[in-house]
Amino acid sequence: MQPKESSAWKSIRNIFDQIHLYAGLISGLVVVAVCFSGTIYVYNTEIREMMDSELYFVEETGERMSADELKSSLEKSSGSNVVGLMWNEESDRSVQFTLKKEGEEGRGSTFYVNPYSAEILGNSSDKTSTAEFMGYMFSLHRWLLLDRIETPILESMGNRDLGRFINGVATLLFLLGLITGIVIWVPNKVKNWKQGLKIKWLGNWKRVNHDLHNSLAFYALIFLFIMSATGPFWSYGWYREGWQKTWDTYQEPSPKVENAGNPKSEPVTEMIEAVESSHAVLSLEDIFAKTNAELPYAGNIRVSLPSKASDPVSVSKYRTGFFARAGSDQLKLSSVDLSVTEANLFSDLPFRQQVGRSVKSLHVGDIFGQFSKFLWFVACLIATSLPITGTLIWWNKRKKKPSKKKPKQTRVAQMA
Template identity: 45%
Template sequence: MSKRSQKKTTWMKLRKALNQIHLWGGLISGIVVFIVCLTGTIYTYNTEIRALAMPEYHKVQIEGDKINPDVMLGMVEAQVDGEIVGIKVPHAKDATTSFLYTKAEKDAPASRSGRRPRPNQLAVNPYTAKVIGDPSEVETKTAEFMKKMFGLHRWLLLNEIEKPLIDGVENRKLGSWISGTATLLFLLGVITGIVIWFPNKMRSWKKGLKIRWNANWKRVNHDLHNTLGFYSCIILFLMAVTGPFWSFDWYRAGWQKTWGTYQSPDAPREEQTPLISMMPADGQEPMNIEQIILATNQILPYEGDITINFATDSLGTVAISKNRFGFFAPSAGDKLTLDQYSGQVLDKDIFRERPFNERASASIKALHIGNIYGPFTKLLYFISCLIATSLPVTGVLIWLNKMKKKKR
């Protein structure tokens, strides 16, 4: 046998083995993958869908110039049953300004971990200073539906069953294991599918790039599975390789070790000296909101949404995060810690300046849900997730057609 024939035989054997892995992995995980991908497609635009259900809390009519944020703070403060701890100033002119506040102790929910609860957000019209309300306290059918979609995507709704299905295993964990295992099989299917896509004769590779709509339905179904899977394979790989991160501790630890960011929970943590503001001898007052925004824009000179967490006491610092604004804006923001009196930068965390391994490890959620470069990648992920939903269906039809052909 010639070397060329031997190589061809080896390649065909490899393709056949991978095809079997691709087939049975898809058949075993098909139903779960269909559910996870369908709910993932809907949940891609979770934030936008929730905002559309209650537009008055997110959009306002532009009416001249915005009120000075410090003046607005004084007008809103008296109407809040709690303590205002920060403010979120959006770049968009038609967006509401959000004041971060912690509820009074009698109203504040108990924290399981004992940590300080995450502050609520109070939507305010920046042109009239009218308090619109706290969107988290408004119950809508849309929010309930999206909550169901998340539970179905993450736990297959097993979290809503009180009695454990398996002794000693929490239903939420069981659902997470099932969806995580199906995602791993889907990841295997994506990898094997990429290899299988390449034809036996390389000169025929162009056929895998188009759908022959004028052919019979079996051929069209095959092309839909083959071609759409190829075009979306990179995004499908990113979704699948990050999905099990929330299902398995060993997978999460492996991911972090791969990028060199793993920290053992038993290892002693280094105690860092807390940053403090230096009280000026001349009795200078702390910076107001407008001054903090000006200082932030000088250090981070780009358009974006600014979130300011006020200093907790006279020695406390001002914590700021800024996220870029635009269709291609990255989701990761930059963070600053400022002296509340002088505006001096005490700490700076610019995402683009981090080492690549830290950026990759910190972007796990953005890589999974598509919020890497704002609305642009969200749209790509939405289309790819829609394709992923169709793959189990078209794949099963291909298998059934082959089974019928063998019987005949």
């Protein structure tokens, strides 16, 4: 027998029930769309590699060319400068080089390159069918596909901003639903917690649906909370700033420096630009050696080469493996002797800053490599189902008709 609820708790529970119900009903369709696309996008990288394998995988033929040999070959054949690369040590993998022509605006173009032949396998901006599909999934997840509509829906904001706003509202309502749901669940189930975590598969479909909604939500609660708490980071500026200040990662926007009206500064600026206009000549193999000496663990290395000889080389190293921790280690290397001028190691950060800088990894689930990705994938599936099972629970209760109690007959009336 379950203990009787006090009248005060019944009133409070009723309030939470109503909040939980309407938060779910209002956000339901958006949550299904966002969580369904998120479920697929958890494995964005893996899907792209599987479907467009010719870009990511190569046949081992002899020895791999060195990074410097590949750089020289690519610059000679394309007439562009290598400004960055992503180096993968696995023998059956391609590597990525970013090339940019002299005077070209933007970041340049990134190419997948066969490390055995220097053959360009493709461009990262090429619209393959897989890239197109994943682009739609990303658009659905972030902007509800409203960015695909050319005609503005509202005059006050663009379609992308509108999609971002609606997404944020639905995510916050989903978060509210999680909080109210656990408040409703705990007092009822805490003394019979084993029963509350089971699904009675032999019951009728209404009972199974009810158990699926309650039990699966409880099992996935932590992951759902993390996903919904980080989601509005990309919807609202005030939420993003609040997150950064909470986790001690906020930086004030740098003020604009204007030299107008100061004629003495102009010749100095021109002289500095004249001295620094030449590209730095650096050995990529030496950069890799220095990086691996400073960061002795298995991982992929991303290098950004400076456009000016006096600027440092920017290097990031990402751990690889099934339980690989997210958060890259970053180095600044002198372009003169490759000495470390600045080191930003993720493990050296305070815990608050580690959390704050991991907002994307926390949201998409790669905080601990493939292990956490799988957990987030399952949690996203559950999140997709919750508005559906919750709506069915509400509909079944709504269809119930109050039973008409027959008036009790007295014993004398019965004997008459």
